[in-house]
Amino acid sequence: MKRAVTLTINGEAISSEIEPRTTLVDFLREDVMLTGTHVGCEHGVCGACSVLLDGTPIRSCLLFAIQAEGHEVTTVEGLVEEDGSLGLLQDSFWETHAMQCGYCTPGMLIAAYGLLAESADPTEAEIREAISGNLCRCTGYVQIVDAVRLAAARMRQQ
């Protein structure tokens, strides 16, 4: 049986009717058509589905959408600046080519965003810890570490 759910996604209030078994990631992708958040394993290991829930990174395959009632969800689409241009972290990922196929990238961005919200000058070890719940099969993580460091340096300059 479908149930009503109301939550905020990227600053916008969204109401919908969903089956309780619908995960947040499926809801985002299939109902809200925000396909930037990706499905990798559906059992909570790969981190591709990471989103911010009230500002902290979580796995959206491990949360039923109905549980997000009243919460604020931020996806990769919500990381852009108000004018629609790329956010600083996104731009830094582009600058260092911190990706190849781009599939894990939205989840990586969310994980890194969560780190930079807490730490202005993270060490390499802290960066690695922050993204260690996100598997990337293309890059070997080095250019992702570079990107997060670059973003942190740019944020400190601002």
Add this chain to the structure above:
Amino acid sequence: MKAATFEYVRPTHIDEVVSELARAGTDARIIAGGQSLVPMMAMRLVRPELLVDINHVSELTGIGKNNDSVCVRAATRQADAGRSEIIARVVPMLAAAVPFIGHNQTRNRGTIGGSLAHGDPTAEVLLVAMALGVTLDLRSEKGERSVNIKDFAVAPMETVMEEDECLVAARFQPAPTDLRVTAVVEEVAPRAGDYAILSVSAEIGLDLGGFCRHLRLGVSGATPVPFRPHMVEIALADSLLADDEVDDAVHLIDPVLDPESDVQASAAYRRRVAPGLLGRAIRTARDRAVVSLV
């Protein structure tokens, strides 16, 4: 990998939680963080008819301290426990364990109580609870009861919780305040942050002379459920925790070990490494405490 259908309720009071559980009988499951439950539901290894979401029950969240214990309420997020000043000061072993629990994203959602109730023998929270002899408060419509952790986790993925019971809180004995207390968790995992092959924990308190006046140990991965090696604690009581003393004492656990083989490691490996890892944790904790004495 889509969960089977279920009904969902979101009570805001513990009384509602237990009445929903009583109403639904065996077909209900509590969901807190969902970090272990949801994958099992996605694989349809678990298929509750009713999911009782306790995330909105304010009585089930938070960390408090009174004179004789620290109370961690069941739906407290692992990340919040890791950030808690009280936990860092008074339950240092739990603070030391938090970084090993999954990853950032799962700690932000996963709960202390969920980890205990799930009964996964590799869970770090269970290891710490066992080492510290935690008392668990359970509640059902029939009333409340308290269970010591060693009577709680009886087999892998199996606890004494009844179907209609909700874990309310875990109560930890505070670490002594008159000693230099340090805690260390050591783990062997195929990949950092993932399910451990073996994990051990040590919390020690040294007096000003460097003698060990407080010792709490835990070992998991080499027995069906984690255990607290009292024999090692007794052997090392009031010692200086010299390397050879520690290395001898940790082998007192050998007869207790009953590991199994799996893809990642043989039983022989677990049997051999467990005492060594425990010794490493004790020595590391000792060294840190000694540094803080100087």
Add this chain to the structure above:
Amino acid sequence: MTDTTPRIYVSTKRRPKEDGRFVSGAGRFVADIARPGMLHVALVTSPYPAAQIINVDTSVAAACPGVVTILAGPELANATAPLANAVDTPGVKIFPLAQSTVRYVGEWVVAVAAETRAMAEDAAELVEIDYDPMPFVVDPTEALGPSSPPVHSDHGNNILYDRVFTWGPVTDDFTISPHQLSFHVRWGRSATVPIETFGVIAEWGAGNQILDVWASIQMPSYPEQIASSLKIPLNRVRVHYDVDVGGSYGVKRGIKHTILVGYLARKLSRPIRLIEDRLENMTGGDMHGPDRRFDVSVAFDAQGVIRSLKLRALEDVGAQTGRAPFQLGKPVSAIVGAYRINSVEYHATAVSTNKTGQTAVRGFGMSPTNVALEMAVDKVARYLSLSRLTVRRRNFIRAYEFPYRIPSGSEYDSGNYHTVLAKARDLSNLDKLLARRDAARALGYVAGIGLATCLEPGGGNSAFEPLLNPKNETTTWPESCAIKVDRTGRVTATIATSSSGQGHQTLVATIIGEELEIDPDQIQVLHSDTLSALPGNTPVASRMAIMLGGAAAGAARKIRERVIQIGAHNLGCGLDDVIYCNGRVVRVGYGGQFITLDHIALIAHREFHNLPPGLSEPGLQAIHVEQVPQGGTLPKSDGRVQMYPCYSFAAHMVYAEIDRLTGKVSLEDYSIAHDCGTVINPDIVRGMVIGGAAHGIGAALYEEFVYNSAGQLLSGTFVDYVMPSAHEVPYIRVAEHCTPSPLTSHGQKGVGEGGYLGAPAAVMSAVNDALNPFGVECLELPLRASKLADLLAEAE
């Protein structure tokens, strides 16, 4: 030879074109595509490694809400032709759904199509199948024996391919060599495991009678196989290449998935989507890679010069063949690696077992072979108490010897192995590393330095196809590019492939920009579809920089020639009086009189009267279909063959410490020097090299699809199949060297596989260097912590 060619865009740091859409969440992956009225498929799979299917009862499942159809094997087999086999094994008939028998755990038996994926899963678990379990075989050595149950009974036994190649005087070389060593190496069953599973959508157009396919695909001859299996004309299959592929590195093959949804789409006249979930992907998808056992013998002299090599490779391809046996073929292209080995005996055997079928993995079988080869070199060094660097230097092909033909027939185009090895040594600061290792050992640590080199053949002409299957006479694997300059002078290129992270749009734009001297950011590069595309063979075999780059350069050069013709004519002078510069045709010596590309484009499209005489075709466009350099010939009867045109090279140096108690391996320092000729985009190349190495680290230390003796897969989730995270992969440093290829448009070679070809051997080398003082060794991948700890404990 070093590269000093002045360039504008090639080899300069530029942001890859593709990344903008990925960082903003605007990539378009197959699961992002929703077609109106689309149905979703879930699968019922075999719980047995081998069984007869006695009965399939779908009545309960069919009554579930949302279920549209339930399909079992016989109906599908009646309507379709079997999937293609690589080698000549007519008794091996594979269909997407099992017929009367199942051959591995996870094999698809029944497909359910429903309104949502969840509904399809609800019904799938209610399909009742009665099985009668049959004998099965898990161990490949056992599978070779005559008493083993055949996985494919019509084939009669489990040997799918078996041939001994002898190139050069192997027996004589072994006889005259004073030293010989023999050993075994085992490469565990691992794979590339992209974070995106395979997915496909098929839609049959009632009006246009075209089967439209959107897929997460990286496979040559994909539309051809679809048309052939579904028995429809090839020009009624349209595969859309404008789908971002979420990683592949070889495995995104998906032909059985596509036949299944293609059949359902036609039957039901509705779009059908099948996105594997991770369990389907790991157990029954095109997922498992090489699973290989080697017997290696080398013959060498007192100086460590290796004269001859015997290599026996037994490949366990599982129950479904596909192109898997071909992975024994590609290593022939560089069977001696970087070394001047005089003769080689190569015994290649592919055997079937009751496991998930094997598919292509990065390097296409080369990485396991390189482990065997590099361990041989390490062993020679250790046996003679020489340094591993010294033995490599003594055996390396010299820079002046290129082009160099190896015993198995391929000619290496260019290289400078001594220099690259020296760069790796310097980058790793080897002297300091040695001191660090020795200091660590003195403190009781288990520490080692690893060294490995690898050849990366690139630009494949698929010569392993006729080599391993004489009925297959493929001698070309072209790649194409079409360039259109519109009437406003804007440039659009179309390419005949999808991309899975290789940056083909950047590659093509950079090369066209270089040739036409216009900003690559202003060049549009489109992935087309198979009906409008020119010939292409997808980004396999490290081929796109070479082949697509060559096609783009070829087409751009045709455009440039035409632009100069039109420009000179309109400047009123001859071709010799003009130069092309920065998007203009400039008349030399006339005060800079010029005509712009934009203007020339307008003339070409609209002003026929201003076209030079002889130019009878309006518009400004060109196509180029690139033939593989050095391709075009069939293998000789002894199996000698020119397989790949271009040979990249890399040297890996790694310092590892092993926790003596737990066996945990920490890669403390990792350096790679590599030479892929001219670099097109530095950041892309760096990423490929490091990412490939990370993937190789996974294969070396963590990853394995493990089967128990009951034929059950024990590592079918991301929990059990352990891929390295940011904690396990070190900050890999990279140094470059450039020996341009004489065979390609800008001297470029392939680079997508080299990291993966070098890392497993390098890590194994480091681990065994660490174990050496203890008198033990481990030549089985993955080098699990527990295995190493057990060995160290035994040694004590």
